[in-house]
Amino acid sequence: MMLGFFTAALTLTQIMLALAMACSSVRLFIGPRAQDRIASMDAFYVSAMLLLLTFSIRTGSNLYFEVALVIAMLGFVGTVALAKFLMRGEVIE
């Protein structure tokens, strides 16, 4: 019985995280200015990372953890580079 609840919760979690990714990608498309798009990309990769961690719980495999860590690091670097580009007009001065 608890296993059924656990499976249902996993599926519901995946659906909600997919909806979260959908919401942030809608903002990515309609976002009126560049900074809105960068903020929504930030939210997008965080949801993707959470979805990967859900996959790792579902499959019982530790492999997804490294992928999630790499997504977190590259997402941070990407967002900082884009914010710097908005501020200065170039990334490396």
Add this chain to the structure above:
Amino acid sequence: MNAAANMPGWALFLTAVLLLLSASLTLIGTIGLLRLQTFYERTHAPTLGTTLGIGFMLFASMLYFSVLQSRPVLHELLIAVFMTVTTPITLVLLVRAALYRDRHAGSSEVPQTTPPKSSLLEQEDIDGN
């Protein structure tokens, strides 16, 4: 999924509750990102996902794998520490860039800085031409 079959019920229940909490907080954050009106309001909403969402999810993962492998699995703390350090940096940089752009464009939504005297004179010169 086969691995979860012979896990104790309390661990499954706790993991499921933490997963649902994490996903619903992240979803609320992105709905806020979608629906709030100005950029400065919108930047606040997704931080619900980057703090509590990630926190609950990593706690669920740590609990699940610790019970599954019957040894403490703590490497998820790496992601937690990393996100805690990087999220404020990202947002501060992004909002400062947006504020700079808005002020540069002369937007009425953001408070303008009071410019020092010399640049005020230059401004008048530019306006005079």
